[in-house]
Amino acid sequence: MQIKAPKQELIRCAQSVVNATATKSTLPILSNIHLEAHKSKLYWSGTDLEIAIQTEMDAEVGETGSITVPGRKFYDIIKELSDGEIEITVRKNNTVEIECGKAYFKIMGTPSDDFPKPPELNTQEILTLPQEVLKEFFAITSFAVSHDETRYVLNGVLMVVCGGEVKVVATDGRRLSVVKRKGISPEALEKEVIIPAKTVHELNRNMGGGGNVVVHFGENQIRFDFDRTKLYSRLIEGQFPNYEQVIPKHKGKEIKIRREDFLSAVKRVSLLAGSSQPVRLELGKNRLTTSAQSGEVGEAREEVDAHYSGDAVVAGFNPGFLMDALKNIALEEISLELEDAEKPGVIRTGDDYLYVVMPMQLS
Secondary structure, three states, rough: OOEEHHHHHHHHHHHHHHHOOOEEEEOOOEEEEEEEEOEEEEEEEEEEOOEEEEEEEEOOOEEEEEEEEEEHHHHHHHHHOOOEEEEEEEEOOOOEEEEEEEEEEEOOEOOOOOOOOOOOOOOOOEEEEHHHHHHHHOOOOHHHOOOOOOHHHOEEEEEEEEOOOOEEEEEEEOOOEEEEEEEEOOOOEEEEEEEEHHHHHHHHOOOOOOOOEEEEOOEEEEEEEHHHHHHEEOOOOOOOHHHHHHHOOOOEEEEEEEEHHHHHHHHHHHOOOOOOOOOEEEOOEEEEEEEEEEEEOEEEEEEEEEEEOOOEEEEEEOHHHHHHHHHHHOOOOOEEEEEEOOOOEEEEEOEEEEEEEEEEEEO
């Protein structure tokens, strides 16, 4: 195999596939990436058996063939080379030579025969979405995914497709993030799947802002096709909890506030909140007061202008949980609903997005 291609294209493809490789595995080949040159294309693959990413690029192919190479090492070499054309040559003893300008590297590859192939998804259940919509859905929900491996069904986001509506949900038991949109899926398509957090992360890292992503649903697998890339993933099996029972049945007292102002205030006052201390939110006429204190360290307070004319309300929340939502919402203004110190707080953006966060006890 022998190819020549620009560094930036090689970097793009290497970045796409290398994060799908396994860092720790009893199968050494899972830490490798698979390269195959054919006609005027170079095809790339990486997998850890949970997810697999395939992508392709144009290349000047002098000799067709395939090889697997240590993924991280190969990526690091390409990244450090000078800009310009890079030549990659595979010799008969599976050594891989990498040349760019006056730089020369030689690394050992392995035959590609044993490299795992991704599953075939023979399904007619397909959903097509704009990439920017799916990126937004994942961005404003996936931060709420649980990292507790004993609650494995919460280690991913729930995607529900039904009646022309797509809904994405994530929760770790202390907060809940739900986004939905009508009219963006086939009316007849009904699916409910739990997509692992790593898959969501890799999708958001690889998807651009334009074009569509085509989602293929399998029995326990899912595939996302976008641009020149395919991402395969196993699904999390199990029953997602009834998240709707967490959503307050009645709205609390509602305040309209600029998202950036609220985020900045919480970020500043949280500097004086201990690791387990809440940020105190107090609703007053046309203002939201944020404050925090921590033992002998001190205290902080900041008022934010807002639209509110109801009774005073005080409640405490984990500042990190508040900031996670506020950092990822793209709108300029949000609604904050509080009822009392023992009830969940709710952040809304119109009818499409809802974030519920459990309160913390105020001392």
